[in-house]
Amino acid sequence: MLWVDKYRPKTLDNITAHQHIAQNLKKLVTEQDCPHLLFYGPPGSGKKTLIMALLRQMFGPTAEKVKVENKTWKVDAGSRTLDIELTTLSSTNHVELNPSDAGFQDRYIVQEIIKEMAKNRPIDTKGKKGFKVLVLNEVDKLSREAQHSLRRTMEKYSAYCRLILCCNSSSKVTEAIRSRCLNVRINAPTEEEIVKVLELIGKKEGLQLPSGFAALIAEKSNRSLRRAILSFETCRVQQYPFTSKQVISSMDWEEYVAEIASDIMKEQSPKRLFQVRGKLYELLVNCIPPEIILKRLLYELLKKLDAELKHEVCHWAAYYEHRMRLGQKAIFHIEAFVAKFMSIYKSFLIATFG
């Protein structure tokens, strides 16, 4: 089993990184009825872990007995019927789903499916909890319409259904929804916390950690605990007795993005743009989310860029990311960003070096 999963804390008590929040949550569910919750924070900070632990706290070990279902829902959308495929993860008391998987049809999921689920009152209410929980992932990816439909559902069926929403950025969740939830911000763990976790894992696995190695991984992980543990294990797989100079390899796709970035820096020409397009397609085809590509690309570009251009380039990256969200064909916008960058950088080079 991967260490990430192996050493994932299962109960609120065991949580190491966000003990404070965990304790508060525990109080919340034990003492009183639980409100709707909105967890938000950067990836790898422990939202999911907290949620799972919370559910366990609410419903006991049954919450872990989940089953996966993949079904097609027939949704009546005005003139036609849509088939929407959705994977759900459910136990007796909770259902977890990822409505944004349905792309732009997500509002039907919210309008029909979630409503349907929320409506059904659990039959067996002799347990202490008279409600069930819907866990919605990636709420920030929901379209505006879907979010609007969601808020009514949240109020109407609140008697026997709680929503736990989970997302990376609360800014992409509408005000209306945020105000209906108890917002829980999960910070990215600090590097010290990460180091602590890594050392703990190292100890449990019986590994010799050279001094500073954990810190090195923590630093590379960009404060994502998951990332840190994963790359820790990667290092373990690659080379065991660790050395403090060991190269901490990045993800395959990150290397590829870095390649693209250096391609762009080397030459700014239509021909190169064409090649870059091919590589971007490659990334997209391999299911790397376009936002992540763009972000990473910017990151790689910034590393190599002159300070005076950084601001402008960031501006355009944000601009094109926004447009990417508005649009549908991500490649167009990433390509537009690359073209823009090339044009800026080229004129910069000409201005500087003639």
Added chain:
Amino acid sequence: MAENKQADIRKWFMKSHDKGNAKESKPAIPAPTNKSQPEKPAHASPESSGRRKTSKYFATDKQKPKDEKETEELPTKRKAQRHNDESVKPPPAKKVHIVDDNDDDDDDDDFVFSSSRKKLNDVTPSKKLKSGSGRGIAQKPVDIEEGDEDDDKDFETPLKSGGKGRGGRGSSAAPAGGRGRGGAQKPVDIEEGDEDDDKDIETPLKSGGRGRGGRGSSAAPAGGRGRGGGRGGFMSFGERKDPPHKGEKEVPEGAPDCLAGSTFVISGTLDSLEREEAEDLIKRHGGRVTGSISKKTNYLLCDEDIGGRKSSKAKELGTAFLTEDGLFDMIRASKPAKAPVQEESKRPVDKVAPLPKKSPQKIETKKDSIGNSLATNVSGKGLTSGVSPAKHKTKTVAKSDLTWTEKYKPKVPNDIIGNQSLVKQLHDWLRSWNEQFLDTGNKKKGKKQNDSGAKKAVLLSGTPGIGKTTSAKLVSQMLGFQAIEVNASDSRGKADAKIEKGIGGSNANSIKELVSNEALSVNMDRSKHPKTVLIMDEVDGMSAGDRGGIADLIASIKISKIPIICICNDRYSQKLKSLVNYCLLLSFRKPTKQQMAKRLMQVATAEGLQVNQIALEELAERVNGDMRMAINQLQYMSLSMSVIQYDDIRQRLLSSAKDEDISPFTAVDKLFGFNAGKLRMDERIDLSMSDPDLVPLLIQENYINYRPSSAGKDDNGIKRMNLIARAAESIGDGDIFNVQIRRYRQWQLSQSSSLASSIIPAALLRGQREILQQGERNFNRFGGWLGKNSTRGKNLRLLEDLHVHLLASRESSSGRETVRVEYLTLVLKRLTGPLRELPKDEAVQKVVEFMNIYSISQEDFDTIVELSKFQGHPNPLDGIQPAVKAALTKAYKEGSKTRMVRAADLVTLPGVKKAPKKRIAAILEPSDDGLVDGGSTLAEGEEENSSDSDELEGSANGEKLQMELQSLNSKGMQVELDLKGTGNSSAKKTPAGRGKGGSGSSEKKGARGSGAGAKRKR
């Protein structure tokens, strides 16, 4: 030879800088041509004038006689080959003319010669014989330069050979080339006839000292040809280069008719004009542009000789070569000095007159002949044909209010433009119909014919407006049939009336009645009753309202006692598939533009409209063969003007051009094309709307490839880069618009969308296309997005499956993206690392263990590998021994017996009517039947029971499939136990042949199928 070559090369290379010089020097050329043009037409036919010019061209144009010579000679060989053919049927005009050529070196006595030629033409039927010799000489003009002697020689020979061996002479041309190269002239000559011998011997003697005498030059073609061929290959079709000086010259304006009567052929790349522009220019000035060289061609317009077929043929026919500058000068000459030039230009106009005049006569004779043939066929046909002209006349005279289409409808079959043979066929069919199918009396004959494939109905097909209905009506009228027409305006459905009434609705019933009643009438008093024919028009239009129409029609045809003519536009329409079998198929073709123009001319003259032939041809071309539309257009234009020019027609039809299907590629070409800048906004919108989905994709795919002409001089490409950035942003805008349109149905944005996604990028970057990738063809690529997007969709699905399995393992609860972005690298390492490093057994065990923990199936394994592949990076599976891989597969299979199945999609059962409300993550202990052990490639324990076992992946060969089938059967049985005999169906559904879908599809289907199953259960 060397000199020739050099000159030739120089020509190619110097071309561009010669430009300036050329302009100065060129005027020399046109002057003579112009002069000669007006003179000749009066006496000689265009061919001779063209021919004439050739010689003149060489005589006067000192600038590049050498190249010309070389090119001129190209045809020698071909000519020689052709000779034989032509010996049978000599084109009359040419031969004679050659004689002229030879005689007048002073090149001013055209008149004399043409007249003399005429005489010859009239007198000598033995011209054939001469043709050969004439041929040979035709090449000779090249030698003119060299001096009279040579020419004299040449003349002499033909004169000698005059009466006799044209064959000998002709063939001599061929060897000449070879010989010239080989250097051994004599031997070959000896083989030839005597005359040749004489001549050849003489020539060498005389030309002896000259480096390139007649012979020497005749050798050139071989070399020239070779090179030309290579070049032709290089700039193969579609890759015609852009004009080197595109748009740099001012296109002259001339008198509208200054080129009238001249026929041009354009070849190769011109200096500054695109093909289309040149064509347009010529047409505007009354000239005619044809696709290939013929005797009628006056000029071959080309700036460089690529040695293609056109130029060689032109040389063979002696067509004058004209450069673009020459053309400009011709046009220009007509304008400024109006007084003098007008006269000149008028002449040609006069000259045109005989042409059309002549042709109608021909047609008439042709018609007559057809008419005659028909007449012989048809009893009482003479009557109709006799009458029709009269009718025709009266009709035209009487100025009625009829539309012209009605008014000038063909009145006899012979009036129909084009498709005469089809009309005749129809005629024959109809004529013999009665004998074939109705002669109950002569049973022996009738029966037989019936069987032998004769069809009782006929199906006319063709595009609208080419006279299908008209011919059907005319033919039946001519044969004395009474035509009953049923078309789309009548209901033809089957369901109109009660079903017990049997076939057909009210109208169909009337047809039925007609069809069957006729039998009575035919039998009883056939002589009295007029014969009837049923014309079913627009049968492919039988649709919604006419349900069962076709079937009914077929039934009618089967029992019909009268002939049925069906008419449709699209013979290949799905609806007509069944009908086609019962009909004699006649496909009408579009008439040629000349045919149409002829007819239009008749109409125009009858209406007192003054139109020139070229304009009408243009009209005919524009309407795409639709005669009706052409006449309508003509009538419309007649309302406002009495003289119609080429430009008028062009103008008019630009706006009301017949809607043609324009492919997205053409649209994109046009948007990026050389004159895209001149397109009006609505035209651009039309282009981009021709396929609002595909055009933007094509634009997006290709915009990088264009070198924008607006960037002008662009040293470091910065301008282009800026334009590309702007275009890319605009394309992004287009995408955003598109989302608004599709998702929120804001269709009013569609114009903005096409503006942003197609028009703006195209406008920014239009220019010349270049290739960015080695070996790419310089055509617009198909939009890559569609393919990539679908691959991405597929991969997402695969990833989702993997994700589901991971979730089902209850070990991980990460999202799909997290799985891809963060887990995958490590998982891949865990999966492949051991295989690479550890000893086989240990590695396999370790990996299988890991897979089991996370419920990773073999497909998932493939998915992980697939998603981690990056172009230019090593394959993640590199370095793993195939044996290890096989061992892994085997080990995994082995393990399937004891594996816990958790993932829901892996245990779906199709055909389950009463399944639990929700598919539970059933935990099935797979049975331990021995069949699986045999190493059959059953995917895995979980998958075995899946609904889509028929798509099970991985087994390529039959035996394995067989095994799979068996094992599945057993699985099915096993499942049966659990789920009350429903699993059987799943096993049965496993056809051996279909076993190996792509892993992608099988996975996908699996997921979907299971979803469906769940649905059903609800």
